[in-house]
Amino acid sequence: MMNIFISGITGKVGQLLAHKILKDDSFSLVGGSCSSNNDLIGKDIGVLLNLKELNLFIESVITAEKDIDLIIDFSSPQSSLQTLEEARSRKIPLLIGTTGFNEDQLNTINIASKDIPILLSSNTSTGIAALKTILNNSKNLFSEENSFILEETHHIEKKDSPSGTALDLKNLIKEIFPSSKMTVESFREGTNPGEHTVRINLEGEHIELTHRAEDRAIFAIGALKGARWLDSKSPGLYQMSDIYSS
16 A cells, blocks of 8 residues: 655645545555645645545645655645655655746756656646657658647636646647747636647648546546556656656
């Protein structure tokens, strides 16, 4: 049984993760944290999840006495880096699903991956990993003359724009087709959990590849797949597509 700690447990994905861990005999939920200004600090995690009390309380930091095999982080960039330092000091594998990191923060994560295994993914769904694989295999199908339009839509509470997934897809396309024209369009509306479309414009026609998240639960399911895979890895910086290519 793998002991999991959730950083960002009060968030939408964090709560979904907690529910799924509690229903899976291969995992044990040993704690969860949130930002220091959150009113839920000190509350029982079971109450947060509308379940019976678990005698596990929401913390602002990861306490030293907890026996943790792996940390899953869906928080904010600042909180994520604090969790990163704790994971690094205790040699605990870390899966990061947080988005919105700047270049310096990404460099900090990269440096820490020399000491611990880190899976960094802006989107932990199986579908986005598949979409990236399709794009990686498209080099001989399209050319630098083809233009690419990337559209992404998320709920109105989404803070980063473009989304982390959109930026990942943009960087991947520019890596495959360095000289191609690339446009990113972002939309924020309703409660949409996430939709990404890559449109490839050909002469007189176009091709669209769309990934549509119909339920946030896919991110929790993917994160737990990633946790199982990461648990046995040596230090390094990994991504979700590594799970399906190994």
